[in-house]
Each structure stands twice: as structure tokens, then as C-alpha cells.
Amino acid sequence: MKEYHCKQALKAEKNIPDDITASEIADFLKIFADTTRIKILYALLDQELCVNDISMMLSMEQSAISHQLRVLRQYKLVKVRREGKSSYYTLNDSHIHEILIRGYDHIME
Amino acid sequence: MKEYHCKQALKAEKNIPDDITASEIADFLKIFADTTRIKILYALLDQELCVNDISMMLSMEQSAISHQLRVLRQYKLVKVRREGKSSYYTLNDSHIHEILIRGYDHIME
DNA sequence: CCTTTATATGAACAACAATTCATATGTTCA
DNA sequence: TGAACATATGAATTGTTGTTCATATAAAGG
Numbered sequence: 001m002k003e004y005h006c007k008q009a010l011k012a013e014k015n016i017p018d019d020i021t022a023s024e025i026a027d028f029l030k031i032f033a034d035t036t037r038i039k040i041l042y043a044l045l046d047q048e049l050c051v052n053d054i055s056m057m058l059s060m061e062q063s064a065i066s067h068q069l070r071v072l073r074q075y076k077l078v079k080v081r082r083e084g085k086s087s088y089y090t091l092n093d094s095h096i097h098e099i100l101i102r103g104y105d106h107i108m109e
Numbered sequence: 110m111k112e113y114h115c116k117q118a119l120k121a122e123k124n125i126p127d128d129i130t131a132s133e134i135a136d137f138l139k140i141f142a143d144t145t146r147i148k149i150l151y152a153l154l155d156q157e158l159c160v161n162d163i164s165m166m167l168s169m170e171q172s173a174i175s176h177q178l179r180v181l182r183q184y185k186l187v188k189v190r191r192e193g194k195s196s197y198y199t200l201n202d203s204h205i206h207e208i209l210i211r212g213y214d215h216i217m218e
Numbered sequence: 219c220c221t222t223t224a225t226a227t228g229a230a231c232a233a234c235a236a237t238t239c240a241t242a243t244g245t246t247c248a
Numbered sequence: 249t250g251a252a253c254a255t256a257t258g259a260a261t262t263g264t265t266g267t268t269c270a271t272a273t274a275a276a277g278g
Contacts, residue, residue: 005195005224009162012152016166022144022151033139035131036236042131043121051255053118057125064237066256085245085254086114114254145266160225173267175226194224194275 031075036060036068041096044078048090140184145169145177150205153187157199 004010017025031037039058043049051069055062069089072078077096081088091097113119126134140146148167152158160178164171178198181187186205190197200206 004162004165005159006162008156009158009166012154012156012158012162013166015151015154016148017151019144022147026142026144026147029138030142030235033135033142034236035128035135038131038135039125042124042126045121045124047117047121049118049121050114052253053113053115053121056113057118057122061238062255063239063257067236070256082245082255087255139265143266161223170268171225172227172269176266179226191225191275196225 028075031071031077034068036064037072040065040068040072041077041091044089044091045097048081048088050086050088052086054089137184140180140186143177145173146181149174149177149181150186150200153198153200154206157190157197159195159197161195163198 016022032041036058040054043054043057051062051065054069055065058065069078069080072089073080076092078089079092081090125131141150145167149163152163152166160171160174163178164174167174178187178189181198182189185201187198188201190199
């Protein structure tokens with residue numbers, strides 16, 4: 001059996017998350033790792049919006065927006081309220097804002 | 110020209126980042142949105158490691174690790190030190206640790 | 219020098235994810 | 249009830265990304 005080159009590798013091993021945990025982290029961050037979803041989330045920071053209005057302000061097809069909102073819904077980042085013909089989306093959680101700001105800060109340094 | 114359905118859409122518009130900014134944020138978060146890179150970053154949290162040892166502890170081919178380290182290098186998340194035949198990688202920045210922990214926390218709630 | 223060891227990299231392939239198109243569901247109002 | 253509108257969703261398509269394979273570069277030791 002092969003050996004590590006350096007002894008500190010034995011310590012490092014212990015910090016590595018198992019496959020399931022690593023996937024959970026990666027999958028969670030993957031939600032934010034898309035231009036369209038980033039824009040949608042920023043649009044929802046201060047107020048609820050209906051699908052039509054999001055579609056208009058991003059100049060994207062309603063279908064594309066609905067698909068992305070579904071992803072955000074699945075991961076519980078947004079919640080929906082139905083009223084008449086429209087669906088109104090809002091952010092679900094204050095963590096989201098924080099994470100977005102931090103990603104932004106790092107880039108702007 | 111079409112109109113928004115709801116007046117708050119006019120406010121929401123202003124929060125949306127432009128294409129370039131949105132891509133920067135998305136691209137930055139995309140680095141963390143991969144199981145292999147997550148594992149590598151966690152392995153590097155407390156000590157430097159050479160490519161061989163990372164490859165061994167993740168049970169992945171050296172080539173795959175080198176490719177991912179290149180991505181991490183390009184985005185300045187890790188830095189390299191060459192010594193003899195080996196390359197030793199370390200984290201470049203304390204933001205990284207924080208971001209990883211936050212991603213983790215959110216999931217564990 | 220020539221071999222071995224360590225790492226890097228280009229190209230090909232496979233898996234995945236985002237958008238579009240077509241259509242379905244559901245609501246309002248005439 | 250039927251037309252118009254708002255949203256949701258499945259299938260097909262296209263673009264992107266991670267891994268592998270083969271090979272290149274580079275250092276050390278015999």
C-alpha cells in the first residue's frame with residue numbers, strides 16, 4: 001500500500017468531508033452559481049415579485065424564469081404566494097442575503 | 110411597450126446586478142460548487158499539501174487533482190510553492206474558510 | 219545521460235444543466 | 249362556457265464542466 005509523502009497529510013485527512021456532506025455543500029452553493037438565479041435573488045431582496053415582472057426585468061422568457069424559480073423553490077430559497085392568476089415569490093431566509101453579499105465582497109477586493 | 114404588473118418592480122430593478130457583475134458573483138461561487146474542490150479546500154484548511162497526497166486521500170487520479178488545483182489557482186484561492194519535484198499548495202485567503210463554514214451551517218439547520 | 223518520480227496540460231468523452239418550444243393547468247371575466 | 253391571461257412543466261437542444269488518457273515538463277539520483 002502507498003504512503004503519503006508528508007506527515008501532515010494524516011491530519012489533513014480528518015478535515016475532509018465525506019462524500020455526502022461534500023455533495024450537500026456543493027449542491028447548496030451550486031444554486032447561487034448561476035447568473036440568472038443570482039439576478040432573481042437580488043431582485044427579490046427587498047420585495048415580492050410576480051413571475052411576469054421578473055421575466056420582464058431580466059428580459060428573459062417566462063418559461064426560463066419559471067424553471068429557475070422551481071429550482072429556488074426546491075431548495076427552499078424562495079416561497080410562493082398565489083393570488084388570482086399570479087404567483088408572488090419572496091426570499092425565504094436571511095442567510096441568502098448574507099451569502100450573496102460575501103460573494104460580492106470577495107470579488108470587489 | 111409592456112408594463113410591469115406591480116409597482117414594486119421598479120424598485121426591484123435597481124437591485125439587479127448587471128450582466129458582468131452577476132457573472133462575477135456566479136463564477137466565484139461556482140468554484141465552491143463542486144465536490145472535489147470542496148474536499149481539496151477542506152484538506153488544505155490547516156496545512157499545506159503536495160499533489161500526490163491530495164490525490165491519495167481523495168482516491169482520485171493525480172491528473173484530476175491537478176486540473177482542479179489549476180482552477181483554484183486561477184481564482185487565487187490557493188497558492189503553490191515548488192520544492193524539488195513536489196508542488197505544495199496552501200489556501201490563499203481567510204474568506205474561503207468563512208464561506209465554507211457558512212454553506213455548511215445553512216444545510217445543517 | 220538515462221531512469222524514475224512528481225506534476226502539469228491538451229484533447230476527447232461523458233454527464234449535467236440552462237434555455238427554448240410546445241403545451242398543460244388554472245384563474246378571471248365577459 | 250369560452251376566451252384571455254399567468255404560470256408551470258416535459259422534451260429537445262445546446263453549452264458547459266469534470267474526468268480520463270496520453271503525453272509533456274521538470275527535478276533528482278544512479
